[in-house]
Amino acid sequence: MVAPASPPPSDSPEHRSSVDNLPTRFGSGWTSGVLSIVLGIVGLGAVICFHFPNLLTMPELREKYPVEIIRAVLHIELVAAFLLAMLSLVLRERKVLGLTGGGLVLIAALLGGSRVVIDDQIKDKGFFLGLDWFLLNLIYTCAIFIPLERLFARLPDQPIFRRGFVTDFTYFLISTLAVQLTTYLTIQPATVLFQWAVSPRVHAFVQNLPWVVQFLIIMLSVDLIQYWVHRVMHTVPWLWKFHAVHHSTDAMDWLAGSRLHLVEQVFTRTSSLIPAVVLGFHHVPVIAYLIFISFHATFIHANVRIGWGPLDWLFVSPRFHHWHHAIEREAIDKNFAVHFPVLDLLFGTYYLPGKSWPTGFGIHDKVPSGWLRQFFYPFLPQRKSVQENTPTVEVHE
Ligand SMILES: [Zn+2]
Ligand SMILES: [Zn+2]
Structure with missing residues (x-):
C-alpha cells in the first residue's frame, strides 16, 4: 500500500465535530x-x-x-x-x-x-x-x-458523523441483524437454480487445488460476474433504481459502502455465489475470501488516500472506486470492477486519470434520505430513473 506524504490542504484552521461544533483535536474530549x-x-x-x-x-x-x-x-x-x-x-x-x-x-x-x-x-x-x-x-x-x-x-x-451518517449506520445495523434472512435468500436461489451445473468430479478437482489458487479463482470469477451484474444495474432503468440508493451518498467513508438496498444485496450476493455452487471450493478459501471482501468493500469506500502506487491499475484501490461514485461527467458508468480494474480495461469502462480524485460524489436522481424511504424508493414511480450524463449534484440528505 502507498500513502502520499501529506493530505490535501484543510480549509478550516481546526477540525470541528458535526455533533457539537467543538474542536476534535486530541485533548478536547x-x-x-x-x-x-x-x-x-x-x-x-x-x-x-x-x-x-x-x-x-x-x-x-x-x-x-x-x-x-x-x-x-x-x-x-x-x-x-x-x-x-x-x-x-x-x-x-x-x-x-x-x-x-x-x-x-x-x-x-x-x-x-x-x-x-x-x-x-x-x-x-x-x-x-x-x-x-x-x-x-x-x-x-x-x-x-x-x-x-x-x-x-x-x-x-x-467528520465521522457527517451528513447521512444515521442513514448509513441504519444500513450497517439492519444488514448485520438480518444476517439469517439475507443468507437464506442468497444461498437458496443460487443452490436451487444452479443445481443442474454441479458435478462431483469438478468439485473434487477444484478442492484438490492449492488454497491460494482457489482463492484467486474465487476473486476472479466473482469479480467477472459482479462486473456484469453491476454494469446491468447501471443500464436497466428499474434495476438502476435499486442501485441508485448506493450511489446517493455524497460522502465517501468506511460507512458509505453499507448503503445497499436489500434487493441489491440479495441480487449481487446470489450471483456472486454461483461460482462457489458450480465449482465447489473448499470452505477454507471461501471463508478467507468472505473475510477479505468484508475488509476490501469497506476499504474502497473509505476516506483514505492509501493506494497501490504503480499497481493501481492491477488492484482496485479507494481512488478507483471513488471515481465510480464521482459526479464528473467523464466518470459516469466507469470502474465497475471490485477487485481487478483489468476487467474495466478489457470491457472499455476504465477511468483513472493521473493521480487526481473526484471533486464530489452523488447522482442526479432525487433519492430520498433515510433507510425506510430509500427502501420504498425503487418501488415507487419516478420522474427520472436513469443516471444522466449531467454533472449536477443533488443533495440527497
Ligand atoms: Zn455502481
Ligand atoms: Zn460503492
Missing part, C-alpha cells in the same frame, strides 16, 4: 467521547445478547463463545466506557458525547452488566437476529477504519 459511545453501544448490545441469546445471537457463533472470558472483557469494557465518558464530560464544554456514552453504560449496568444469568435452554433452530454479528462487525470495522481515516484521511475535514 472528542476522542474519549466518541470511544465511550462506541464502547457503550458494544457493551449494551452484549448485555442484551446475554438476556436473549436464542433471539439475538447466531447459532454458529454462539456455541464457540468463551462465555467467562467475554464476561470479564465486557466488565472491563463497560468500566472503560464509563471512565472515557467521565473524561469527555470534564474536558468538553458541551456534554452531548459524554452524556450519551455514560447513558449507554448506565442502561447496560441497570440491565445487569456482565453478571446477567444466561438461559440454559438454548435452542439452535428458529428465527434469530445477528446482534452479536453486528457488534463483532462494529468492533472490527471501527478498530481498523477509524484510525486509518484519522491517520491517512483524504479529506481531513470530513
